[in-house]
Amino acid sequence: NRCFQSLLRPCSLSAGGDIWEYPWYACWDLAFHMIPFAKIDPSFAKDQLLLFLREWYMHPNGQIPAYEFAFGDVNPPVHAWAVWRVFKMEAPRMQRDRGFLARCFQKLLLNFNWWVNRKDPDGKNIFSGGFLGLDNIGVFDRSKPLPTGGSLEQADGTAWMAFFCVVMLDMALELALTDPVYEDMASKFFEHFVAIAEAMNALGDGKGLWNEEDGFYYDHLTREGQAPQPMRIRSVVGLVPLFSVLVLEDSVLKRLPGFHKRLKWFLAHRPELLSQISMFKSSAAGTAAGTDSCAPLAPGTHYLLAIPSRERLERVLKYVLDEKEFLSDFGLRSLSKIHEENPFRMDFSGETYSLKYTPGESNTHLFGGNSNWRGPIWFPMTYLLIESLERYDFYYGDSFQVECPTGSGVMMNLKEVSTEISRRMSKLFTPDEETGHRPCHRGAEQYRDDPHWKDLVLFYEFFHGDSGHGCGASHQTGWTALVSRCLDKISCRTNA
Secondary structure (H helix, E strand, C coil), X not given: CHHHCCCCCCCCCCCCCECCCECCCEHHHHHHHHHHHHHHCHHHHXXXXXXXXXXXXXXXXXXXXXXXXXXXXXXXXCHHHHHHHHHXXXXXXXXXXXXXXXXXHHHHHHHHHHHHXXXXXCCCXXXXXXXXXXXXXXXXXXXXXXXXXCEEECHHHHHHHHHHHHHHHHHHHHHHCCCCCHHHHHHHHHHHHHHHHHHHHHHHHHCCCEECCCCEECCEEECCCCCCEECCCCEHHHHHXXXXXXXXXXXXXXXXXXXXXXXXXXHHHCHHHHCCCCCCEECXXXXXXXXXXXXXXXXXXXXXXXXXXXXXXXXXXXXXCCCCCCEECCEEECECCHHHHCCEEXXXXXXXXXXXXXXXXXXXXXXXXXXXXXXXXXXXXXXXXXXXXXXXXXXXXXXXXXXXXXXXXXXXEHHHHHHHHHHHHHCCCCCCCCCCCCHHHCCXXXXXXXXXXXXXXXXXXXXXXXXXXXXXXXXXXXHHHHHHHHHHHHHHHHHC
């Protein structure tokens, strides 16, 4: 932490997930924690998000300190998303705190530049970043030099930067509605997103980090003199590319002539970058028509920015909604259950590296063993996917329907799919109709029968991928508090 010692001030008050098991802040946990907090105390949520962008927390190079015991670690860049969500949740349009958004945007520019300069070593718009908060998700410890040599082109690291881009683009478009200066920044983030998405989808062999045979995004192991090797592990790493989705609405574009002009120029003069990007023309949101297209902007159209094409999105969702893969009775597993019978194995220099579906506590020593991304259900990643499916549905509407669960014959639009996942996540905490047990409590009778305990719900850090019982820290009210948002979504859908 020596690089940050001159910056931190002990007088700052920061939210933590739990003062018992986690008596310290973790910046990406805090970002998720502020989403439910915004419903209770939006001023506090805004202050917390601003705090880590202030000069006594953010490094002069733009890095946000990860957590108290290792400021220099790298977590997913979700701070911008949290700022944007809290801004929108606080008040109706035209009553929101634009000063808060502008202050955060300026400092987030520094953080974005830190990522670009530090985590894209070859300038190819393919990003690394270490374990990126997902601890033991890989067959190797991604925060250390690889035992095979070479480097790892990370599907999640790259997709996180695309996600960062679309959030910053959305912010810039909002700020540009009252200050045209931000139109230039909107153009910058639009073009950067397109470049990253093109790299993910088409770099190298023309497929990027996409595997056409499997229909999934994978990390690639690259070693000098050898072709990139896809690490064919179906994990949440391959779902992060779905998070980057934004609908450009015609009503907004008409109010931003500078950005609109630059967008039309880009469509006309850079078709080689747009050939792999989902930009569909529609007559109105929710009534998408046509196929992947680079047609010039026309009046009354909406455009979708996303990494996967419609066909690729459908293929990935078949895995996501398959109960033999990601879909659990209680949400989404972090690693496909297919790896229970088919572990991933890799032999190198006489050593065998393997990864197997492990739905509960970790059975490895990576990161101390008290964290496991090889099967359990985690709220932060699932919640981001729920929100992303809602944005896809805003564009596609009923024109895009999938089986949910896969193979069931039940067809749903993506809004209905997002609600179904929210419902399953909420089941972790609701009493079973037959037994009265909440799945998160592992069948403990005290939490069912004792009047002093039965309404005391433990917010675990993560949950067993099959049974739903709580794992890890038992008082991790940080990102697990996102269940409140899942309950809101179910309620809104029921009352619609």
